[in-house]
Amino acid sequence: MxxxxxxxxxxxxxxxxxxxxxxxxxxxxxxxxEAKGEFYRWIPKDSPPGQMFQMEGIYLD
Numbered sequence: 561m562x563x564x565x566x567x568x569x570x571x572x573x574x575x576x577x578x579x580x581x582x583x584x585x586x587x588x589x590x591x592x593x594e595a596k597g598e599f600y601r602w603i604p605k606d607s608p609p610g611q612m613f614q615m616e617g618i619y620l621d
Contacts, residue, residue, distance in 0.1 A: 564617075572584050583602065583603045584601065584602040584603075585601045585602075586598070586599055587599065588615055593617065595616040598613055599612065599613050599615045600613070600620060601613075
């Protein structure tokens, strides 16, 4: 959980056990906000593999 107005560092670390990664997707949900949904995805086979989606209150660096 992140306090509104504070920044956070997100990291995905998972042992694939010799399997291939298909995708990583991050979502935002806040019961007090209209802004809900996917804000970032990483699909290694896509070009470019990373894609950001604009969402109120989410700022990616």
